[in-house]
Each structure stands twice: as C-alpha cells, then as structure tokens.
Amino acid sequence: xxxxxxxxxxQAYLEQVKGMLQEGIRQLEPEVERLGGQATEIRKRFxxxxxxxTASDEDFEETFHSIRQQEALLSxxxxxxxxxxxxWKNMNRLLASPYFGRIDFREDSESSAERIYIGVSSFADxxxxxxxxxxxxxxxxxxxxxxxxxxxxxxxxxxxxxxTIQLKRQYQIAGGQLENVFDTSLTIGDExxxxxxxxxxxxxxxxxxxxxxxxxxxxxxDDTSRMVLVDGVAGSGKTSAALQRVAYLLxxxxxxxxxxxxxxxxxxxxxxxxxxxxxxxxxxENMQQATFQEYLEQALRAEWSLEDPFDQIxxxxxxxxxxxxxxxxxxxxxxxxxxxxxxLHHYGQWLNRQGMQFNSICFRGRELITEEEMRxxxxxxDPVVRLPNRVELLQEWLLRRLTELERDERGEAWVGExxxxxxxxxxxxxxxxxxxxxxVFEFAERYEAVHEKQQNITWGKEDDFDFAxxxxxxxxxxxxxxxxxxxxxxxxxxxxxxxxxxxxQLFQGRETFTGMTGAAELPAxxxxxxxxxxxxxxxxxxxxxxxxxxxYVKELxxxxxxxxxxxxxxxxxxxxxxxxxxxxxxxxFPRARMTVLGDSSQAIFTQASELRxxxxxxxxxxxxxxxxxxxxxxxxxxxxxxxxxxxxxxxxGKEIETFHRSGEKPVLIRVESKxxxxxxxxxxxxxxxxxGYASAAVITKTAAESVEAYKLLTEQGLTDMKLVTKTSAEFxxxxxxxxxxxxxxxxxxxxxxxDASADVYGQEAQRKLFYTACTRxxxxxxxxxxxxxxxxxxxxxxxxxxKRIINL
Ligand SMILES: Nc1ncnc2c1ncn2[C@@H]1O[C@H](COP(=O)(O)OP(=O)(O)OP(=O)(O)O)[C@@H](O)[C@H]1O
Numbered sequence: 001x002x003x004x005x006x007x008x009x010x011q012a013y014l015e016q017v018k019g020m021l022q023e024g025i026r027q028l029e030p031e032v033e034r035l036g037g038q039a040t041e042i043r044k045r046f047x048x049x050x051x052x053x054t055a056s057d058e059d060f061e062e063t064f065h066s067i068r069q070q071e072a073l074l075s076x077x078x079x080x081x082x083x084x085x086x087x088w089k090n091m092n093r094l095l096a097s098p099y100f101g102r103i104d105f106r107e108d109s110e111s112s113a114e115r116i117y118i119g120v121s122s123f124a125d126x127x128x129x130x131x132x133x134x135x136x137x138x139x140x141x142x143x144x145x146x147x148x149x150x151x152x153x154x155x156x157x158x159x160x161x162x163x164t165i166q167l168k169r170q171y172q173i174a175g176g177q178l179e180n181v182f183d184t185s186l187t188i189g190d191e192x193x194x195x196x197x198x199x200x201x202x203x204x205x206x207x208x209x210x211x212x213x214x215x216x217x218x219x220x221x222d223d224t225s226r227m228v229l230v231d232g233v234a235g236s237g238k239t240s241a242a243l244q245r246v247a248y249l250l251x252x253x254x255x256x257x258x259x260x261x262x263x264x265x266x267x268x269x270x271x272x273x274x275x276x277x278x279x280x281x282x283x284x285e286n287m288q289q290a291t292f293q294e295y296l297e298q299a300l301r302a303e304w305s306l307e308d309p310f311d312q313i314x315x316x317x318x319x320x321x322x323x324x325x326x327x328x329x330x331x332x333x334x335x336x337x338x339x340x341x342x343x344l345h346h347y348g349q350w351l352n353r354q355g356m357q358f359n360s361i362c363f364r365g366r367e368l369i370t371e372e373e374m375r376x377x378x379x380x381x382d383p384v385v386r387l388p389n390r391v392e393l394l395q396e397w398l399l400r401r402l403t404e405l406e407r408d409e410r411g412e413a414w415v416g417e418x419x420x421x422x423x424x425x426x427x428x429x430x431x432x433x434x435x436x437x438x439x440v441f442e443f444a445e446r447y448e449a450v451h452e453k454q455q456n457i458t459w460g461k462e463d464d465f466d467f468a469x470x471x472x473x474x475x476x477x478x479x480x481x482x483x484x485x486x487x488x489x490x491x492x493x494x495x496x497x498x499x500x501x502x503x504x505q506l507f508q509g510r511e512t513f514t515g516m517t518g519a520a521e522l523p524a525x526x527x528x529x530x531x532x533x534x535x536x537x538x539x540x541x542x543x544x545x546x547x548x549x550x551x552y553v554k555e556l557x558x559x560x561x562x563x564x565x566x567x568x569x570x571x572x573x574x575x576x577x578x579x580x581x582x583x584x585x586x587x588x589f590p591r592a593r594m595t596v597l598g599d600s601s602q603a604i605f606t607q608a609s610e611l612r613x614x615x616x617x618x619x620x621x622x623x624x625x626x627x628x629x630x631x632x633x634x635x636x637x638x639x640x641x642x643x644x645x646x647x648x649x650x651x652x653g654k655e656i657e658t659f660h661r662s663g664e665k666p667v668l669i670r671v672e673s674k675x676x677x678x679x680x681x682x683x684x685x686x687x688x689x690x691x692g693y694a695s696a697a698v699i700t701k702t703a704a705e706s707v708e709a710y711k712l713l714t715e716q717g718l719t720d721m722k723l724v725t726k727t728s729a730e731f732x733x734x735x736x737x738x739x740x741x742x743x744x745x746x747x748x749x750x751x752x753x754x755d756a757s758a759d760v761y762g763q764e765a766q767r768k769l770f771y772t773a774c775t776r777x778x779x780x781x782x783x784x785x786x787x788x789x790x791x792x793x794x795x796x797x798x799x800x801x802x803k804r805i806i807n808l
Contacts, residue, residue, distance in 0.1 A: 002181050010171070014178050017098045017117075017132050020125065021091050028088045035081035042074045090121040090283055097173045098123070099133050100210035101144050104167035105152065113166050118144050120209060121283055136209055137251040144168070145217040149185045170210070190660075197636055197661050197778075200694050200749050203733045204277040208240045216241040219595075219630050220248050226626035228595040229574075229618055231611040233656045234646070234775035235637025238597035239745060242570050243278040245595060249568060250284050257567060262287035263589070264570040267744045268310075271572070273730035274746050287570075292581055295588075296547045304542045309576075309605060310703075310726040312544040313741050316606060317702050317766075327528035328543075329606065334523050335545040336578035336607030338617055343517035344549060347506065348556045350516045352383055356557075357501035361398070361487060364414065368405055368487075369398065374496060388559030391497060398491045406484045410476040418483075419475045499554045500537055503546075506553075507533045545607060548580040555587070566592045573744055574598030578607035579617035586621055594621070601650050602772045604741055635775075637747055639663030641800075642781045646774045648796040649767065666774075666781040666801045668756075668789065677786055678712035680806055681752055684782055685718060685735055693749035693780065697736045699773045700754045701761065709754050710737045740773040751777035754784060761790035 002010075099119035106113035122135040134141045139154045143165060146152070153162040170192050172180035182191050193211050212220065219241045222228050228245075232238040246262055259279075264287050266272055272289045279286050293308050300306060312332070319325055334340055358374040360367045377397055381390045409415070490496070506513055507530040510522060523529060536543055542550060555561075566589045571577060575598035585594070596618055598611050610616040612629055619627050634657040635643050645666045647653035669684075671677045681698060688696050698713070700706045703725060710723045724731055724738040731738075736748070753773055761770050770792050774781060783801075 002183065007178075007181065010181055011178055013117075014098065014173065014176075017123070018095060018176055020132060021095045021098065021123065024123075024126075025088065025091050025095070028084060028091065032081070032084045032088050035077060035084055038077050038081075042070070042077060086283075091123065093283060094119055094121065094123055094133065096176055100171055100173070101136075101141075102167070102169040102171070103144050103165050105140070105143065105163050105165055107161055107163040110163075113164075116140055116144070120207075120281075135251065136212075137248045142217065142221060145212050146214055193636075193659070194661055197659065200692075200779075203274070203695065203731060205239065205243070205275045205746075207278050207281045208237065208244065209282060212241075212244060213237070213634075215630065215632060215634075216244070219632075220245040222628060222630075223249070223252065225628040226593050226622040227618065228593070228628055228630070229611065230595070230597040230630045230632060232597065232599060232630075232632030233635050234599055234602060234772070235635040235643070235747070236599075236632035237636055238599070238632060239275060239572055240278075241632075242572060242595060242597050243275060244282075246287055246568075246570065247279055247282045247284045259285035259287050261566055262568045262570070263566050263592075264289045264572065265292055265577075265585070267291070267573040267576065268726065268742055270724065270728050270731060270742060271745050287568075288566075292577065296551070299551055300542065300547060303540070304547075305540060306542050306547055307544045308726065309544050310741065313605060314702055314704075317769075318704065324528065324532055327525040328532055330523040330525050331529040331532065331543075332545040332606040334529070335549055336580065336609075338579050338615070339519065339521065340549065341552075341579050341583060343513075343519040344506075344552055344556065346517045346519075347553070348387065351387060351502075351557065354379070355505065355516065357498040357505065358496050359498045361402075361491070361496065363409075363483070363487060369401055371498075374398070387557050391494065391558055394496070395491060395494065398496060399488065402484060402487055402491065406480050409480045409484070410473075415476045415479050418479050419472070422475070422479070494558055497557055499550070499557070502557065503550050503553050504534055504537050507537075548578065548584060552580055552584070560587045562587065563589055564591050568592055569594045571596045571598075573602070574618070575600050575603040575608050575611055576605045576744075577609060579609055581607075582609065582617055582621055601652075602744065602768055602775075604744075604769045604772055633657050634659060637778055638775065638781075639779060641665045642774075642777050642779075645781065645796065645800045646771060648800055649771045649774065649792060663779050664802075666777075666783065668783050668785070668793075668801050668803045669806060670785050670789070670803075671806055672786070674708075674712060674786060676806065677755065677784055678709070678716045681709075681754070681784065682713055682716040682718045684752060688750045688780060689735075694733050695736075695748045696734075696750040696752060697738055697743060697748040697776065698752045698754050699738055699740050699743055699776065701740060701766070701769065701773075703739050705754060705760070706737050706739050713737070740769050743776050744772060747776050747778050749778055750780035750782070752782045752784070755786055756783040756790050756793070757785040758788040758790050759786075761792055764792075767792050 097119070099117040101118040103116050103118075104113040105116055116131075117133045118136050118141045119133040120136065121133075122131060122138065123133040124131050136144075139156055143152045143154050147165055149165050149168055151162070152165045153160055155161075168184050170182045170184060171178065172192070172195075180192075184191075196208075196211055208216075216237050219228060219230055222245075230238050230241070242264070246259075246264070249262070250257060250259060264275075266275070266289055268291060272291075276286060276289075293306075296306060316329065316332075356375060356378055358371040358378075360371045360374075361369040374394060378390055378394050381393055385393070506516065509530060510526050513519060513522065513526070533543070533546065536546070569585055569589050569592045571582075571585070571594065574596035582596075596611075600608075600611055609618060611618060619629070621627075633655055635647075636659050637643075638646065638658075639661050640658045641663050643656070643658035647656040647658070650656075669680060671680055685696055685698070698709055698721075700709050706723060706725075710721060713721060718735070721735045721737055722728075722731055724736050724742055726742060728742075751774065756770070770790065774783075
C-alpha cells in the first residue's frame with residue numbers, strides 16, 4: 001500500500017504538471033491560431049503578392065523569384081504552424097493523463113536520484129531545461145520497460161550511462177485525476193496489466209504504451225537489423241508491438257522518417273480499420289496500409305481476373321469433393337515453395353538463351369513485325385546482357401522499325417481512302433499542320449530565290465513547291481501516324497512480350513518443365529496441375545497461387561518497378577505469405593528494412609512460410625547476420641482458462657505461457673439441430689450482452705456458413721448483428737457473424753464458435769483454422785456442435801472445459 005505522504009506528494013506533482021500544461025496551452029493557443037491564420041492568408045493571397053510578368057527574360061526571372069519567395073514564406077509558416085499545433089495537441093493529450101510511469105534513477109557518478117516521469121510525449125518547463133515528463137521513446141525512459149529495481153543502464157548520445165533504479169512506479173490517471181499508484185519491483189507490474197487486460201474489447205485496437213513488456217520492448221527498439229522477425233504465439237502482442245515500433249521509429253528518426261515511408265501489409269481491409277487508431281492515440285500520423293492483394297491488383301488487374309486469398313481459402317475448405325481438388329491443393333503448395341522459386345530463377349537463365357515469347361505486332365489484319373523477327377533480334381544481342389536490358393534494346397529497335405514501317409505505309413491505298421473520310425476536325429488538325437509546314441516552305445522558297453539570284457541558277461518549274469501534292473503527303477503522314485500511335489504506345493508498354501505464354505510454357509508437362517528449370521522434384525500430379533493452370537490462363541483468370549509467380553516471371557523479363565522512398569515494411573500475419581511474396585517485397589522496396597510478425601500455429605493459407613528454422617525463407621531473405629529473431633511465448637489476450645484450453649489444441653502448445661487472469665472455462669454445448677443451434681446461440685449472446693460484454697463474434701468456418709448462421713439467427717429474432725464479409729471495410733462493436741479467416745488478428749470479448757462438430761472441423765488440416773478462431777476470445781469462449789464433436793478436441797483434457805446440457 002502506498003504511504004499517505006507519498007500519495008500526497010504524487011497528487012501535488014500531478015497538480016503541478018497539470019498547471020504547467022494548462023499554462024503552456026494558454027500561451028500556445030494564440031500562437032497556433034496566429035500561425036494557422038497567417039498560413040491560410042498567405043495561401044489565399046498567394047497570387048496577389050506575386051507580380052507575374054513574362055514580357056522579357058528579366059521580368060520572367062523576377063516573376064520566378066517572387067513565386068519562390070512567396071512559396072518559401074508559406075512553407076516556413078506552415079511548418080511553424082505544424083510544429084506548434086503538434087505541441088499544442090501533445091499538451092492537450094497529456095493534460096488528461098500526463099504520465100503512466102516513473103523511475104528514480106541514480107547515475108553512478110551522482111549522489112542523488114533523478115525522477116523520470118514517463119508519458120506519451122515529452123513535456124519540459126518553460127526554459128526547456130527540466131523535463132517534467134519524458135517521452136516513452138527516449139533512451140532514458142527505455143529503462144522503465146527493461147529493468148526491475150537495481151542496476152540499470154541506457155545508451156545516451158554521449159555513450160552508455162550506468163546507475164541504479166531506486167524506485168519504480170505505475171500510475172493510472174484518467175481525466176486528469178490520479179486513480180491509482182502502484183509501486184513495483186518488477187519490470188512492469190502485473191497488477192496494472194491485469195486491469196488493462198480485464199477490460200472489454202474495443203472495435204479498435206488500443207495502444208499498450210503503459211505496459212509494454214521487456215521482450216516486446218526489444219522488438220520495438222531494435223534499430224540495427226535489416227530484418228526483425230517475430231515469432232509469437234496468438235495474443236502475445238505482435239501487432240501491438242509492431243504499432244508501438246512504428247511510433248518509436250517515427251520518434252527516433254523524426255528528422256528524416258515520415259509516416260508515409262512506412263508500409264504495413266495487413267491480412268485484410270477490416271484489419272486496417274482495426275489498427276488505425278493506435279498511432280493517432282500515440283500522437284503519430286498513420287503509416288501506409290495495404291494488403292498484398294491490393295498490390296497484385298494494381299499490377300495485374302488490367303489484364304487478368306484475379307482470385308483473392310479468401311476465395312482461395314473458401315475453395316480449400318469447401319470444394320474437396322470436386323474434380324481436380326487434390327491437384328489444385330498440391331499445385332498451391334508447390335507454387336508457393338522455395339523449389340518453385342528456384343525453378344523460376346533457372347527458367348530466367350534458360351530464357352537467356354532461348355524460348356522467349358513475343359506478341360507479333362499486327363496492323364489492319366497484317367503482321368507488321370512477326371514474333372520470329374523479334375526472337376531473332378532479341379537473341380542477336382550479346383547473351384551477357386540481362387533480360388530486362390535486352391527487352392529495352394528490343395523496344396528501341398521496335399520503335400525504329402515502326403518509324404520505317406510507318407513511312408512505307410503512307411503509300412498504301414487505305415490511306416487515300418481514309419483521307420477522303422476525314423471529318424472536319426481531323427482535317428482541320430491536319431491542315432493546321434500543313435500550314436505550319438507551309439511556313440517552312442515559304443521561308444525555304446524565299447531563301448532559294450535569293451540563292452538563285454546570287455548563283456544565277458534557274459530552277460525548273462517542276463521543282464517548285466507543289467502545294468496540292470504536299471497537302472496530300474502531309475495528310476497521308478498524319479493519317480498513318482494517327483493509326484500507328486496505338487502500336488507505339490503498346491511497344492512502350494512492353495506489350496510485345498507475351499508473359500502469358502512465358503508462364504504457360506512452364507506448364508506443358510513434366511519433361512519440358514524440368515528441361516527449362518532443372519527442377520528435380522515435382523508433385524506427383526504435375527500433369528494435372530498443368531492442365532488446370534493452362535485452363536485458367538486460357539480464360540484470362542489467375543488463381544491466387546499463380547498471381548505472384550506470374551508477376552515474378554513478368555518482372556524477371558521486364559525488370560522490377562521499385563519504390564525507393566519506403567524505409568520500413570511491416571508484414572503482419574507473416575506466416576501467411578509465401579517465399580515468392582517476400583522475394584517480391586524485398587525487390588520492390590530495396591531501401592526498406594523489414595519487420596515480419598507471425599505465428600506458425602495460425603498458418604491457415606496454403607502458401608504459408610516457415611518463420612524460423614533452417615528452411616525459413618525469411619531468414620534467407622537478408623541472411624542470418626542481418627536478421628534478428630524474437631520469440632514471444634506469453635499470451636496476453638485470453639483468460640488463463642481460455643488460453644489453457646486453446647494451447648491444448650496444438651501439438652507443441654505446452655511452450656505457450658499463459659497470463660494469470662482468471663475467468664470462466666470454455667463451454668461446449670451440444671444441440672440436436674441447426675434451429676436449436678441458432679436458438680441457443682441467440683440465448684447465449686443475449687446473456688453475454690446482459691453481463692456487460694460489448695463485443696461478441698459468432699465465428700464460422702466459411703463465408704457460406706456465416707450466411708447460414710446470420711439467416712438462422714435472424715429468424716430466431718436476433719437483430720443488430722453484422723455479417724462480416726471480405727469486402728467489409730470495418731466492424732463496429734456489437735454482435736458479428738464472421739468467417740474465421742477474416743477474424744485473423746482481431747479479438748472479441750466473447751467468441752461463439754458456430755459449429756465445432758466433426759462434420760465441419762473433421763480434418764487435421766483444419767486444426768490451425770480452429771485454433772485461430774478459438775484464440776480470438778478474450779473473456780468468454782463457447783463452442784457448439786450439432787453432432788459428434790470435432791476430433792481436434794480429442795487431445796484436450798476434459799478438465800479444461802465445461803460441458804453443458806441445453807435447456808431452452
Ligand atoms: N504489453 C501489453 N500490455 C497490455 N496489453 C497487451 C500487451 N501485450 C499484448 N496486449 C494485449 O493482448 C491482446 C493481443 O495483442 P495483439 O493483438 O497485439 O497480439 P497478436 O500477437 O498480434 O495476436 P494474434 O496473432 O493472435 O492476432 C491485445 O488486446 C493487446 O492489447
């Protein structure tokens with residue numbers, strides 16, 4: 001218990017800080033207003049203040065300088081305004097809760113300790129010399145997360161500082177009022193964490209700044225590795241740590257790193273809205289967020305109809321009784337593998353010598369430049385020149401060829417016909433050109449006349465400028481040029497490369513594939529995989545598993561469009577990306593460091609990658625020396641009862657540590673029919689809401705099952721539910737019906753697993769999906785079944801759950 005005089009002292013300090021914050025805000029407010037007003041005014045009157053005169057070169061130069069000056073003034077005002085506004089916002093944020101922690105740190109060279117209060121941003125007194133609150137991201141504040149009482153040290157700009165932490169305190173301050181103070185000897189006391197975790201789920205993720213754990217802090221502050229790889233169990237704070245890390249990096253490199261130089265790849269669009277509040281809460285702007293699918297669509301949508309990962313997983317889960325299923329599944333695994341990547345790499349080398357595929361250039365039903373001509377030209381270049389460079393050379397050659405062919409084309413009969421059909425505007429356009437040309441001819445005529453006089457040479461009549469003939473020439477030129485424009489455009493877009501054929505020729509059969517790629521081992525059903533793949537390609541569709549390899553082949557030949565602006569790439573749910581996708585991201589963002597967060601036990605997609613271990617493509621990506629692997633073994637999300645239950649679902653689950661927050665055991669309820677199922681779920685949802693839980697998710701295996709559940713529950717009179725689909729942009733609080741794969745990464749107060757019977761989760765392959773669904777629950781977990789229980793529960797000790805008999 002805290003001594004009354006300590007409490008009093010804390011109260012007094014809080015009042016002092018609040019008073020100074022209020023004073024700071026009072027002083028800053030008029031300045032923020034003034035600077036904001038000035039910037040707006042300058043922007044509004046920008047052109048009034050600039051004298052625009054371009055009559056002479058000097059005038060032009062003067063105008064140019066005057067614009068530059070005005071621009072500089074505006075950007076200076078806007079910058080000052082932004083800085084002040086940020087300070088003002090930070091102070092306001094602090095006012096409600098100025099700090100959450102304190103350490104008393106005595107440097108070895110000093111006789112007394114300094115009190116370091118820690119909050120979401122720094123706050124200094126008026127002369128800027130004394131820090132009343134330290135930003136949590138400062139090196140000195142880092143000790144708060146890393147050390148218990150006793151010896152501690154931190155890196156200051158001048159070197160390592162060592163000393164002793166003599167006191168460690170945590171605060172709960174809300175609305176400017178001191179609610180609780182805890183002394184702790186540990187890194188971060190459990191008491192506060194208990195309280196934080198005991199709260200209800202939000203529709204948006206919260207910042208964990210006050211209770212970051214030591215092992216999470218190491219991830220947040222790692223600033224040396226090219227690849228930060230986090231393998232953490234469900235609910236261990238991977239996403240939370242990632243977002244805190246973004247905030248940390250933005251603070252530490254605030255002079256040169258901007259939020260839009262950071263990209264977070266997230267599992268689905270709903271997730272984007274789920275995490276979107278954390279950084280603003282910490283006073284930072286949001287980074288860019290994207291899904292890999294968005295990237296694929298932007299690169300391929302123009303030519304292909306693309307399957308997305310959700311349709312792919314629906315196929316995997318629901319179509320096992322259809323023809324070709326086994327082959328497709330084998331194809332998915334192979335097309336995401338390191339072996340296939342290696343094979344494509346060799347394919348690139350093979351293409352260096354032969355086998356390039358082109359689209360001939362056709363015009364008015366004729367082949368102007370044939371595939372064969374292109375192939376001959378392409379392979380006439382020095383073989384040491386890389387494929388993309390040779391493509392460039394070929395492109396230049398094609399453009400030159402087109403110029404020649406365009407010239408030849410002018411005499412063709414169709415051109416004359418087209419001239420006759422030129423409409424008024426086209427004619428006027430061509431005529432304008434003619435007149436410009438005529439100006440040149442007039443000048444030439446004058447010159448010739450003078451020249452003639454001087455040389456006393458007489459030109460023959462037939463050499464005179466024949467306007468009518470010239471007119472026809474120019475019109476022909478114009479018409480052919482117009483008609484050739486699309487050809488040039490498509491050459492510039494590199495459409496002469498037949499990427500589809502380049503990809504399709506990989507799928508002709510086992511021997512040809514091996515010949516082109518040197519691949520040693522192929523799936524047994526390779527021939528069937530070939531047929532399936534070609535069928536798709538022929539109908540202009542790409543399976544999800546083909547999209548990235550297809551892009552890989554495209555870029556192998558054409559070169560990669562790179563982004564050099566982005567400095568950090570974060571990949572959440574990193575286990576769900578294939579080795580291809582990582583290769584891609586590394587190529588696409590050559591100047592970026594990568595942070596990948598994942599959990600192998602939640603690898604529900606077929607293209608999953610190993611996170612650690614010798615075969616991890618992630619470690620290979622930048623090499624072991626540049627990669628740092630972190631392991632998070634403790635799960636914070638769920639109550640101990642739920643976590644003990646979910647860890648029993650995994651073969652290696654024993655390693656998972658649970659956080660000791662207690663609640664009710666998971667409940668297994670068996671019913672007789674779907675109608676009864678809906679009735680029981682309805683009753684349970686109502687009960688949960690009555691008990692004060694604000695978010696409950698009815699989690700299903702597939703989208704089709706979600707639709708069924710939603711319908712049945714509606715029929716039972718449950719209203720105000722939201723059916724979440726892959727196109728949903730966000731979900732609020734309340735009751736959701738959602739397929740498990742869309743609930744990835746998010747959490748709910750209560751999870752009601754719609755149907756955990758053997759019919760639905762009957763196979764070992766569904767274990768990870770089942771585990772992912774159950775681990776979404778924070779406080780309550782209920783599972784229902786309309787028949788035999790799923791065999792995935794067989795290993796689970798019956799003491800870990802409660803079985804209930806329905807009683808409607
Ligand atoms: N240090 C912490 N302090 C307070 N809460 C924490 C802490 N670490 C994690 N949590 C909480 O635990 C829950 C799970 O965190 P998060 O979603 O970041 O985990 P995750 O590892 O990404 O989970 P999953 O892989 O299951 O999606 C969240 O409610 C988060 O706020």
